[in-house]
Amino acid sequence: MTSPDLHPDSSSSSAADDLVLLGRVAEGDRDAFRRLYSHYHRRLHRFLMRLTRERQLTEEVINDTMMVVWQHAADFRGASRVSTWILGIAYRRALKTLERTRNTNAQDIIVAAASVPDGALLDALSQGTETHDWIDSALAKLSSEHRMVIELAYFLGLSCEEIAEIVGCPLGTVKTRMFYGRERLRQVLVLLAAPRKLAAGAVPAIGGSAG
């Protein structure tokens, strides 16, 4: 199943455009490569910032990724969408870079049993303009595995099958990561909620860091 190419900016590309551009890139067309680079820069930046959390590292991984695209465009056989192929390269490059530079951080923080009814969470998520900062802070507390699946599904709108291909694991693993990642995200949202956002008494204490 395809997902929307959700790029609100005017440089967004369709899967068909991507394929045409990639074909030209395979022939060494630098102008086509520049256009493909522009189309993918924003989404790669956003995706990789979640993974690396460092702007400079993110830019390095974007260029490493696009270098691979330039060198291997002719090897693309169309088994997946161009976007899935490029995101998969970016994911693997980022993991490799992170392994080299530091520990990939991240186990989810241990959360004391935080049970807040979805209705209260829904009300809180519907308030004000700081919601995306709240969500970003909560995502930063998740393990990279959970964070990536949520980012790929919610922000990039990818299907379970596409995510399995990008992160290189079975469908069942993606489903499990999404299930637990979603649970953790809810719990951390509650932990980080400003007192006014959720009803008094709903916010438990942070238990500490998992090993």
Added chain:
Amino acid sequence: MTPTPMPPDPRQCEVVGELLSWYANGTLGPVDRAVVDAHIGTCETCRTTLAVERRLVEGMRAPRGNVEQSPHAGWQKLVARLDAEEAAALRERDRRMARIRLEAA
């Protein structure tokens, strides 16, 4: 008289709960989508959970002014890298040609 709706089956809530993220991001296949549609029609709990999922999707897709980056600087760096690699490849080719010419002479 309107019949009283049956209370939702908790086992069905579990099945549907695993599908809601994919339903919210619009990538669920038609069969699973029909399962979710049928269930949320009668289950308020799962309907609320779905609304939370949708808020999360919206919140994550909302533009972030502080992370938007122009591709220009990155592209310039990549062009410099491509130029350097091409120049190195040309130098290597010239060296090989020179060696072949020497050996032939």
